[in-house]
Amino acid sequence: MTRTDVVDLTPEQMEKAYLEYRRACYDIVYRNCLERGVFDMLKTPATVEEFGGRMGVVPGKLPVAKLLLDALVKYGAVERTGVDTPRYAAVPGGPAPAPFDTDLIFLATGKSSVEELMHSENYAGLFNALTTEDNPVSATFDADHLPLWEEVLQAPFYRYSRVQAVREIGSTGPHLLDLACGPGFGLLELAEQAPDGPDTTVLGVEISPDFVVSAGQRATGDPRIRVVRGDLEKPQTFLQEGYFDGAMIVGAYHFLRDPAPLWRTAARLLRPGGTFCVAYVLSQVGTYDQEIMDLRFALRRPRSYQPTRQDVLDQAAAAGMELGREFGLGAWRWYSFTRK
Ligand SMILES: C[S@@+](CC[C@H](N)C(=O)[O-])C[C@H]1O[C@@H](n2cnc3c(N)ncnc32)[C@H](O)[C@@H]1O
Missing domain, CATH: 1.10.10.10 (Winged helix-like DNA-binding domain superfamily/Winged helix DNA-binding domain)
Known part of the structure; x- marks a missing residue:
């Protein structure tokens, strides 16, 4: 295969x-x-x-x-x-x-x-x-580590979760949002799935300036794609309420120390009935891979903040989102919500 x-x-x-x-x-x-x-x-x-x-x-x-x-x-x-x-x-x-x-x-x-x-x-x-005070295990989101991230983000098991999110939101309408878009693979995949019309907009928000540049370069030539710098732990005040049909955050939820602003952003920017896909969330769920993932992330920088399933569902409920579908690849959970 x-x-x-x-x-x-x-x-x-x-x-x-x-x-x-x-x-x-x-x-x-x-x-x-x-x-x-x-x-x-x-x-x-x-x-x-x-x-x-x-x-x-x-x-x-x-x-x-x-x-x-x-x-x-x-x-x-x-x-x-x-x-x-x-x-x-x-x-x-x-x-x-x-x-x-x-x-x-x-x-x-x-x-x-x-x-x-x-x-x-x-x-x-x-x-x-x-055995040393130093911490050489680090994969920060910057230009030095870009080749490493490009490889990780295209690994089949990772790409699987992202493409399921792209498929989940890609047909919800012409206005699509990729939160923490990284170097832009999801933006291109969304643009491919999005309806073909003059109104189509695929917007990426990303905190790392180097990744914003990389995503912009990757999307060159497709005027439907835009990338802006933004911190999802803060309110995103640009853009009008209810503008987006679908939004996704892939592989980034577990880096947010406080996910509440993200939920408020998604609830504000999505139209009623819009879809919010929270994909590839490193979680505390006790699956077979939990110990190896805990070990792997223990010294990794940036740190991860691993939620339980209930943590995610509580945040969603508080933001007025209803769970549609979910699955997991071991400790990596994937959820799709509907904005009520
Ligand atoms: C593992 S990468 C995932 C990239 C992309 N979503 C993908 O699946 O290809 C995690 C991304 O989350 C971004 N990120 C982490 N914290 C963030 C924050 N507070 N606001 C916006 N982006 C953030 C990182 O800079 C990085 O690009």
């Missing part, structure tokens, strides 16, 4: 592929731990503090060491005993071997083996960060 077919999978099919990819991520962390002698350090049970001492983890990063141990528990490489003061010990012989379904991994990532994945998912930065 080619990469362009991925967006036609059902959410259940895509989630199956995505979760197999995350199983491979657990395995990569496990292999890193083997190489670094982590399981030798856990031959006798250790608290997080004792493990931190054995590994040389700097005190401020003990919570991340705990996330590492919890990820190893999830993968079956370590067992945890005790509730108030948990202790961790290596599982003798390691996790039960289970071959990877490389077809599923290919569907999710476009890469055909765990070895190939290891080039981009080596977790080395995270391991190194545990």
Whole structure:
């Protein structure tokens, strides 16, 4: 199956592929731990503090060491005993071997083996960060990291969630809004889906000046697309009330420290009956990938603020939005709401 077919999978099919990819991520962390002698350090049970001492983890990063141990528990490489003061010990012989379904991994990532994945998912930065005060694990939204983001935002499992949002709002009418549009892939995809008429407008709002420039360049030649700089944690006072038929925010909700202004903006700018798609939200939902995502984002900058499903639904209700459809790729939740 080619990469362009991925967006036609059902959410259940895509989630199956995505979760197999995350199983491979657990395995990569496990292999890193083997190489670094982590399981030798856990031959006798250790608290997080004792493990931190054995590994040389700097005190401020003990919570991340705990996330590492919890990820190893999830993968079956370590067992945890005790509730108030948990202790961790290596599982003798390691996790039960289970071959990877490389077809599923290919569907999710476009890469055909765990070895190939290891080039981009080596977790080395995270391991190194545990033992130094510095924080080399960072992917800020600026020109220096633009190539990295361009790759991430086009990864099949990510693109899947964005294209589902584009399809959800693309036929609601001629006025479409992409909030936190990043370097503009969603703007082009929306322009392709939007009704073909003189009134069509696709507007992107984005906080990063570098990404505003990149999105503008990507949309050059399509006069229907506009990009403006804006912070979604503040009211967006430009534009008239009820102008938009559909709006989406993809892969950005979990970066907002306070999502309330976003909901007010969406409620104000959408017409009654308009659609608001909140897609690819890193959430606290306890799915199989939760521990690996928690670990991965623990040192990542900018920070993420992971809502529960109920947090999102409460915000939506307060903004006068009604839930239509939802699905999840593991901890990455996707919602579509109707503005009442
Ligand atoms: C992972 S990228 C997603 C980009 C795009 N939505 C996509 O799916 O291709 C997250 C984007 O959210 C933007 N962002 C984060 N906080 C923001 C804020 N407060 N206001 C506007 N944009 C924000 C970032 O600059 C970045 O471009």
